[in-house]
Amino acid sequence: MNRLKSKALGVTLSLTRLFFVIGLSVYSILTTLPSLLSPETLNKYWPSFLPQAKISLGLDLQGGSSLLLEADVETVIQERVRNLKNEVRKVLRQHKIRYRDLEAKEEKVVFQLRDASQKEKTFKALRKLGLDFSVQLNIDQIEIRFTSAALQEQEKVVLDQSIEVVRRRIDEMGTKEPLIQRQGTNRILLQLPGVNSPDDAKRLLGKTAKLTFHAVKPTEGLGTIRLNQKITHNGQTMDIPHILDQDPLITGDMVIDAKPYLNQERNEWQVSLSMDQTGARIYADFTKANVGKPVAIVLDNKVITAPIINEPIPTGNSVISGQFTPKSSHELAMLLRAGSLPAPLKILEERTVGPDLGADSIAAGKTATLVAIIAVFAYMLLYYGFNYGGVACVALFFNLTLLIAGLTLLGATLTLPGIAGIALTLGMAVDANVLIFERIREELNHTKRVAASIQSGFSRAISTIVDSNLTTLIGAGLLYQFGTGPVRGFAVTLTMGILISMFTAITLTKTLLIIVYKWKGPQPLSFDMKEVK
Amino acid sequence: MPLTFKSDIVRLRYLSFVFSLLLVTLSAAFYGLKNFNYGIDFKGGIMIEVRSKNPIPLATVRSYLSKLNIGDVTVQEFGSANDLLIKFEQPENGLEGKDLVVKKISDTFKDQFEIRRTETVGPKQGKELIQNGILAILYGLLAILVYIWFRFEWQFGLCAVIALLENALVVFGYYSIFQVEFNTTAIVAVLTTIGYTINDTVVIYDRIRENLRKYKRKPIPDLINLSINETLSRTLMTSGTTLVALFSLYFFGGEVIASYSLPIIVGVIIGTYSSIFIAGPLLLNFNLRLLQKEEDTP
Numbered sequence: 001m002n003r004l005k006s007k008a009l010g011v012t013l014s015l016t017r018l019f020f021v022i023g024l025s026v027y028s029i030l031t032t033l034p035s036l037l038s039p040e041t042l043n044k045y046w047p048s049f050l051p052q053a054k055i056s057l058g059l060d061l062q063g064g065s066s067l068l069l070e071a072d073v074e075t076v077i078q079e080r081v082r083n084l085k086n087e088v089r090k091v092l093r094q095h096k097i098r099y100r101d102l103e104a105k106e107e108k109v110v111f112q113l114r115d116a117s118q119k120e121k122t123f124k125a126l127r128k129l130g131l132d133f134s135v136q137l138n139i140d141q142i143e144i145r146f147t148s149a150a151l152q153e154q155e156k157v158v159l160d161q162s163i164e165v166v167r168r169r170i171d172e173m174g175t176k177e178p179l180i181q182r183q184g185t186n187r188i189l190l191q192l193p194g195v196n197s198p199d200d201a202k203r204l205l206g207k208t209a210k211l212t213f214h215a216v217k218p219t220e221g222l223g224t225i226r227l228n229q230k231i232t233h234n235g236q237t238m239d240i241p242h243i244l245d246q247d248p249l250i251t252g253d254m255v256i257d258a259k260p261y262l263n264q265e266r267n268e269w270q271v272s273l274s275m276d277q278t279g280a281r282i283y284a285d286f287t288k289a290n291v292g293k294p295v296a297i298v299l300d301n302k303v304i305t306a307p308i309i310n311e312p313i314p315t316g317n318s319v320i321s322g323q324f325t326p327k328s329s330h331e332l333a334m335l336l337r338a339g340s341l342p343a344p345l346k347i348l349e350e351r352t353v354g355p356d357l358g359a360d361s362i363a364a365g366k367t368a369t370l371v372a373i374i375a376v377f378a379y380m381l382l383y384y385g386f387n388y389g390g391v392a393c394v395a396l397f398f399n400l401t402l403l404i405a406g407l408t409l410l411g412a413t414l415t416l417p418g419i420a421g422i423a424l425t426l427g428m429a430v431d432a433n434v435l436i437f438e439r440i441r442e443e444l445n446h447t448k449r450v451a452a453s454i455q456s457g458f459s460r461a462i463s464t465i466v467d468s469n470l471t472t473l474i475g476a477g478l479l480y481q482f483g484t485g486p487v488r489g490f491a492v493t494l495t496m497g498i499l500i501s502m503f504t505a506i507t508l509t510k511t512l513l514i515i516v517y518k519w520k521g522p523q524p525l526s527f528d529m530k531e532v533k
Numbered sequence: 534m535p536l537t538f539k540s541d542i543v544r545l546r547y548l549s550f551v552f553s554l555l556l557v558t559l560s561a562a563f564y565g566l567k568n569f570n571y572g573i574d575f576k577g578g579i580m581i582e583v584r585s586k587n588p589i590p591l592a593t594v595r596s597y598l599s600k601l602n603i604g605d606v607t608v609q610e611f612g613s614a615n616d617l618l619i620k621f622e623q624p625e626n627g628l629e630g631k632d633l634v635v636k637k638i639s640d641t642f643k644d645q646f647e648i649r650r651t652e653t654v655g656p657k658q659g660k661e662l663i664q665n666g667i668l669a670i671l672y673g674l675l676a677i678l679v680y681i682w683f684r685f686e687w688q689f690g691l692c693a694v695i696a697l698l699e700n701a702l703v704v705f706g707y708y709s710i711f712q713v714e715f716n717t718t719a720i721v722a723v724l725t726t727i728g729y730t731i732n733d734t735v736v737i738y739d740r741i742r743e744n745l746r747k748y749k750r751k752p753i754p755d756l757i758n759l760s761i762n763e764t765l766s767r768t769l770m771t772s773g774t775t776l777v778a779l780f781s782l783y784f785f786g787g788e789v790i791a792s793y794s795l796p797i798i799v800g801v802i803i804g805t806y807s808s809i810f811i812a813g814p815l816l817l818n819f820n821l822r823l824l825q826k827e828e829d830t831p
Contacts, residue, residue: 060789068658350653357582357649364787371781376774383770417721420782420793427778428729431771435736438767467684468735474676475728479721482669487717490793494725 021511025398031405055408058415058489059191061362063355065198069188069205069345071162073155076343077107080146080154085109087129088144095125108145116140155185161342163188168338169204187348196354207300208344209335211255212248213318214296215286216306244296244303249286254279258336260329261319269329270321273336280316288312299332365419372423373400380430384437387523391512392433395504399429402500407493415489425497432469432505436461450522454513465505469498540765543758546814553699553811556803560706569708572716573620575663577656581619581635583646588614594642601637612788616649666720670701673724677731685738688819693734696812700730704800718793726800729775733768733808740764741813745821753821761813772805 034042035055046052059066085104088111092099098114113122122142126135132150136143146154163180166188170178179191192201254275261272275283286295287309294306297320304322324332376396381389403422407414440457447453476498479491516523542549573580591608594617598606604621611618619638635651654662674694682690704723708715740760748756779801782794 347653348655348658350651352651354647354649356584356647361787361789364785365790368782368784368786368790371785372778375777375781379774379777416789417718417793420786420790423778423782423786424725424775424794424797427775428732428771430774431732431767434767434770434774438764438770442763464736464739467739468732471677471680471731471735472728474680475673475724475731478669478673478676479724482665482672483717483721487721490721490725494728 017507017511021508025401025508028398028401028405031408032401035404035408051408053408055404056411056413057358057362058413058418059193059351059358060353060416061358061365061414062193063196063353063358064191064193065195065201065350065352066192067190067198067201067205067347068183068349069166069190070348071159071186071188071341071345072343073158073186076158077146077151077154078104081105081107081109084129084133084144084146088126091125091129092122095121097122097125107151108143110138110141110143112141152185158342159186159188162345165339165341166190166205166345169335170201172334172338173200173204175201188345194355196352198350198352202347202350204331204335205345205347207335208341209252209332209338210300210340211252211336212298213250213283214244214246214248214298215290216294216296217243217245244298248298249282249295250275250279252336252340254282255336258333260324260326260333262326263319263321266321268321269324269326270319271324271329271333271336273318273320275316275318277316280314283316283318284312284314361416361419365416369400369419369423369426372426373397376426376430380433385523387516387520388437388513391509391516392430392437394512395433395509396426396429398508399497399501399504400426402504403493403497406496406500410496412492412496413489414493417487417490418493421490421493421497425494425501428472429497429501429504432461432465432501433509435465435468436505436509451517454517458510458513462506465502469502472498540762541758542761542810543754543814543817545810546817549810549814553703553807556706557699557702560702560709563706563709567709567712569715569719570712572714573652573654573659574716575659576622577654577659578620578622579634580650580652581638581648582611582650583617583619583638583642584649585615585617585642585645585647587645589617589645591617594619597641598638601634601641612791616788617646662717666717669720670723670727673727674698674701677727681735681738685742688816688821689738689742692815692819693731693738693812695815696734696807697727697730699811700800700804700807701727703803704796707796707799713796714792719796721793722796722800725797726804729797729801730804730808733771733805734812736767737761737764737808737813741816741821754817756821757813757816761809765809768805768809772801775801 031051031053034046034050034052037046042052081104085102088109089102092102092111097118099111100114102111103109113119119137123135126133126142126144129135129144132146132153133144134147136145159182163182167178167180170180170190170192175192175195177193179189179193181189181191183189190201190205192198195201255273256276257274259272261270262268263270291309291311294308296303296306297318298304305320307319307321320332373396377393380392380396383389384392400422403425406412407418436458439461440453443453443457443460444450473495476491476495480488480495483491591610594608595606598608598619607618607620609618609620610616621634635648639646639648674697677697678690678694680690681693701723704726705719707713708719713719737760740763741757744751744756744760744763748759751759776798779794779798783791783798786794
């Protein structure tokens, strides 16, 4: 105590500290203002060397649509397993291994050996399939499956590709600043600011746009599939059942460009395609060998057209016709340019907020925050008096500016619950000050020496502040971890609010207390204490 | 005007324990009887917020909607008579059905309504949201238990978690008793409340720990009582400012923010009560002197 007394804190306000606090406060105000001012005022009066960034608003505040999409990874895996079955069959035949009951079962391919003595040989042969597969003997059945690492890799690839395709398709729509984000292992969060009706986006994303060209065979045979649609050609329905070759000639990934195109002669909208070198070569060879026969163009498992080949096509250019409207031909061309989705996308969640509601919410949020801050100011001034209450109010004010500045600098998104988080932390932010003041009051009751009381009350309160706030941070962290969308916005502002209130309590409040002490001399903390030294 | 109370909170403990038990039982009973009024976040479904130029009687809207044949529809006023919230469960053909229904509604009320907001949640997504919400609360309690155990002693951690659990259950009870729509907001409310209450509790425990070192011979009940009383003015002061802020949110923040703040208001009130009347007095059931002795031996 003696040490504290002699080192009366009136003299210990270092200039570095003062400048740091002032500098930070000014900076936080300058960073906060752009978000509060209207764009016009900002353009006219705000100097360009000052911070320009505005706080980014969530969809619930600026209006727009948010879609949560799920990629059907399962289907892709199953397709891969079916391909694996074909590979296995090839390998077994190559090595003259006799088998029966070869089947693709969900995530694995199984078969039985006719001759148990070929076991070793089989394992050795199957190992050549690659490292992505594990081969196991289960009783007398051999199981080949993707390793879990390979499955995860597949999932990741499918989602990466999906995100890429979604991005290209959405870009084509001309949406400003869409947000496309991976969520978990098989989900994509798509946010479209300013889009009030996500119908266009949904229609575009609802199509896998898997384009394939197939040879059409007259008879059914091995390796053929029968598509249920009848082939239409030049508007006429051909009623002979057609069998499409299962293996496509040309796939969508060989298409390098697609354009909508108005065929003047027939006065109908079409889509013209150009293929890459591989595609062009395959198509040239095929058309040369099959003049007079149809080729089926299949989009998402539907035959959309099956023109008869009139002459060999060496250039790799082709035309799709199929009763298109101008809009649908544009859309198909766009989808083909953007590439096909590796897996169908399902919409799990859709939220749309109109711009008016967003603006209303911001206005209401601003009012509420303003009322909250004024009410808390009044409360603190009334309870702690002008000196200490004033300190709390200044600290609280900078708490708010630091919070908004922090959110702006981090690029965090402010949501409606985020505004609730701000107002709530304003209420809680004074807690650090309250803890400090209450401690000082207790110390004053013992010593009546203000300088010493401030010093010791302050340092005693700090450990309590840290302990009590860290536990609240745990809660906020969990909200962030498990919450989605708006809940996360709430968690972010709450976390930042707590951190900043701890920070201001330690730096700002202390500096202010010293300033008040130097300026006005020792002050009592409550009205019933008149005598202090 | 400092708040100086000298209340014998510890002596009241049986009363407060019984009161809490009653609250929890009441909450559980209502949950058993009425369950929650799940919102579309959790149940899956469709919600449309519309604004009309002139107030339209709910009954008119309801009878119009029932003619559309889109299943069970709830229509309620949302803040003012001009704002309506129309909710219905997932139509059978899933999310695609929503567009149809929205179209039907906007066709029917073409000139009267402006659609301000639509939300559609699939049933699968809803289940996951519930699961994650409950997980978040459980992990929250566990993390707090571990943290306090680490910073104080396990007895403190346990008592804090019991008080928090009571707190959380009563807030859940509030949802069930008043059939307030239970959605992600509820999880936010409960977690915020837990975060707030633990803050209060730790301040009190911090003082108890300090006093255990300071007054070696004071009987434990007196010591706990003293600690609670010493921190009481801070506890009430902070609850006061928080409630002031929350009430301004409730009255001025618009309908959506109001739905966030009301449960938190309830939570903060319950939380302040349980940190004072439950968390502290519960410690009496453990022999804190033993801890003190352990600390004394280096």
